[in-house]
Every structure is written in C-alpha cells, then in structure tokens.
Amino acid sequence: MAAHNENRSLERNELVRQLADSILQTAEPLIDPETDRAALDRMTDDIKERLSFESNVLLNEVVTKFSTGRAPKGAEERPERTFERFGKNFRAQHMLMIVSVITLIITGMPLKFPELGISKFIILTLFGGLENSTLVHRVGAVGLITVGVWHLGYSFMARVGWRDFLLMIPRLQDIKDFIRTIQYYIGRKPSGPKFGRFSFIEKFDYWAVYWGMIIMIGSGLIMWFKEYFSKFLFDIGREAHSDEGLLATLAIVIWHFYNVHFNPEVFPMSWAWWHGELTEAEMKHHHPLEYAEIIAEEKEAIVSEAEKTAATGGSES
Numbered sequence: 627m628a629a630h631n632e633n634r635s636l637e638r639n640e641l642v643r644q645l646a647d648s649i650l651q652t653a654e655p656l657i658d659p660e661t662d663r664a665a666l667d668r669m670t671d672d673i674k675e676r677l678s679f680e681s682n683v684l685l686n687e688v689v690t691k692f693s694t695g696r697a698p699k700g701a702e703e704r705p706e707r708t709f710e711r712f713g714k715n716f717r718a719q720h721m722l723m724i725v726s727v728i729t730l731i732i733t734g735m736p737l738k739f740p741e742l743g744i745s746k747f748i749i750l751t752l753f754g755g756l757e758n759s760t761l762v763h764r765v766g767a768v769g770l771i772t773v774g775v776w777h778l779g780y781s782f783m784a785r786v787g788w789r790d791f792l793l794m795i796p797r798l799q800d801i802k803d804f805i806r807t808i809q810y811y812i813g814r815k816p817s818g819p820k821f822g823r824f825s826f827i828e829k830f831d832y833w834a835v836y837w838g839m840i841i842m843i844g845s846g847l848i849m850w851f852k853e854y855f856s857k858f859l860f861d862i863g864r865e866a867h868s869d870e871g872l873l874a875t876l877a878i879v880i881w882h883f884y885n886v887h888f889n890p891e892v893f894p895m896s897w898a899w900w901h902g903e904l905t906e907a908e909m910k911h912h913h914p915l916e917y918a919e920i921i922a923e924e925k926e927a928i929v930s931e932a933e934k935t936a937a938t939g940g941s942e943s
Contacts, residue, residue: 638681646673672816679820679918709909709920712902715780716787719773720899726769730842731875733763738868767846774839793823794833800826822915827885834877841870 650670657666712720736745736759753759780787803819803826810818824832848855848863855863887895891911898904909917 639678642674642677642681645677646670649673669816676817679914707906708903709906709917710902711898711904713786714902715784717899717902719777719780722769722773722776724899726766726773727874727878729766730763730770730871731878733759733766734871735875738872764850767843767850770839771843774843790823794829796826796829796833800829820914821912822919823913825912831882831885838870838874838877841866842874845870 647670650666650673732748733753736742736748739745740749749756749759753762777787781791782788803821806815806819807826809815845863845867848859849867852860886892886899904912906917909920
C-alpha cells in the first residue's frame with residue numbers, strides 16, 4: 627500500500643512538471659524574447675508550486691468526501707460545507723468590543739473637536755449635556771476593560787484561545803508574506819502568498835488592538851481617578867488618550883472597516899463575526915493552508931479508521 631501511494635505521488639509530480647512545461651510552451655510565442663531566463667525559471671517554479679499545492683488539496687478532498695463508508699448517497703446535493711472560524715466565546719467578546727468601542731468613539735471624539743457643529747449636537751442634543759456624555763463614555767470604558775480582561779483569560783486558559791494566541795505571534799514568514807503581497811500588487815509575482823489561520827493583516831489588526839487598549843485604558847484610568855495622580859502624569863495621560871483615541875478611530879474606520887466591510891470580496895460585510903463560519907470556498911480562497919491542514923487531518927483519520935477496520939476484520943477471520 628505504501629509503495630503504491632509513493633508511486634502515485636511520483637506520477638502526480640511528473641504530471642505537474644509536464645503541465646507546468648506545457649503552460650510555458652503555450653505562452654512562449656507571446657513572451658517577450660528579451661525576458662530574463664532567470665525570471666522564467668522563477669515563474670516555472672511558481673507554477674509547479676501552485677499546481678502541486680492544488681493537486682494535494684484536491685486529492686485530500688476526494689479521499690475525505692468519497693472514502694468508503696463516509697460519504698452518504700447524494701453527497702453532491704448537500705449544501706456547501708462550512709468551517710467554524712470563531713467560537714461563541716470569541717464572538718461574544720467581539721460583540722462587546724463593538725458596542726464599547728463605538729460608544730467610546732461617539733462620546734469621545736466630540737471632546738477632541740468641541741468646536742465642530744456635530745460635536746455640539748452629540749453632546750448637547752443627543753446626550754443632553756457634558757455630564758451625561760461623560761457618564762456614557764465611562765460605561766463604554768468599563769465595557770472595554772471587561773473585554774480586555776475577558777480576552778486575556780480566554781487566551782491563557784482556554785485551549786482554543788491559547789492555540790490562536792500562539793498562532794497570532796508574528797513570525798519571519800509574515801514579513802515574507804508582506805513582501806510577496808507587495809510584489810503581487812505591482813505585478814512582480816503571479817500570485818499572492820497563501821495564508822494559514824491568520825494572515826499578517828489579521829495579526830496587525832490584533833496587536834494594534836492590544837497596543838491601543840493598553841494606552842487607552844491606562845491613560846483613561848489616570849484621567850478618571852486624577853486625584854490619585856500628579857498633574858504631570860495627568861497631562862501625559864490626557865494627551866496620550868486624546869491622540870491614541872484619534873489614531874484608533876482612524877484605524878478602525880479606514881483599515882478595519884475596509885478589510886471586513888468594504889473590500890469587494892466581502893462587501894457589504896463578512897458575517898463571520900456573527901455566525902463564526904466560513905464556507906469551503908472562502909476557506910480555500912482566504913486560508914488555503916489551514917484548509918489543506920484540516921482536510922489532511924480528516925484524511926489521516928479516515929485512513930486510520932480504515933486500517934483499524936481492516937485489522938479487526940483480519941483478526942476475526
């Protein structure tokens with residue numbers, strides 16, 4: 627069995643090589659004759675890499691979906707498979723953060739730009755005065771502190787939280803992915819990088835929130851309980867709170883909102899924040915390495931189960 631699989635793997639690799647060569651030969655009449663040979667060689671390697679990756683993913687899919695005893699009749703009529711990306715615990719944290727941050731922005735930005743007409747409308751008309759606006763702002767602050775403590779506990783005490791926290795740690799591969807993304811955008815690479823569970827964009831989002839919460843909560847507490855701090859610390863806290871609040875607002879509205887709402891691939895929004903799921907097509911497109919890993923694990927489980935069944939049958943006979 628192992629020798630058979632090895633031979634099939636070698637055959638598949640040879641087919642991948644032949645298909646890559648065929649693609650380049652087909653394109654050769656249209657290629658600029660002055661193109662650097664080294665660039666063509668790199669393109670050949672990229673094509674082989676992509677074909678090899680996709681062939682392995684498709685192999686795992688076929689084994690997983692149609693292995694003996696696992697795929698029911700009419701499987702092709704089933705709705706598209708979904709994968710859980712965020713559990714209920716994490717989604718609840720995110721929803722509390724949404725409410726808290728929006729509350730803080732609505733009640734905080736008018737204080738930074740009090741001369742604007744909309745600021746006066748929010749403070750005087752919407753909330754009925756500065757005292758009420760400040761009270762609502764502090765309610766939002768309590769929500770932000772709660773979600774910060776909640777997420778720390780989730781990250782270090784929950785198995786899934788700890789796994790995701792470790793995967794969120796920046797690595798050298800993230801720098802390589804960033805460089806390849808830029809090269810893809812300017813036409814130097816035929817495709818962008820393939821991401822696992824988290825891309826460098828998502829990691830940037832995540833750690834920006836951590837940094838922002840440390841600054842905002844720390845400076846906010848200094849301003850809230852100013853009687854316990856010196857005027858020097860109070861002045862520093864006020865400036866840090868004001869400037870970081872503006873930076874956080876711009877990051878959310880320009881960066882985060884684009885990625886999860888206005889990006890043409892997800893417009894009007896990615897609903898993963900609500901139901902926590904991605905379709906199979908979305909997984910393949912946005913997180914192909916994670917998808918391949920999940921399918922490979924399922925394949926291994928099926929093969930292991932089949933081997934156990936065969937061994938049990940053999941022993942009974």
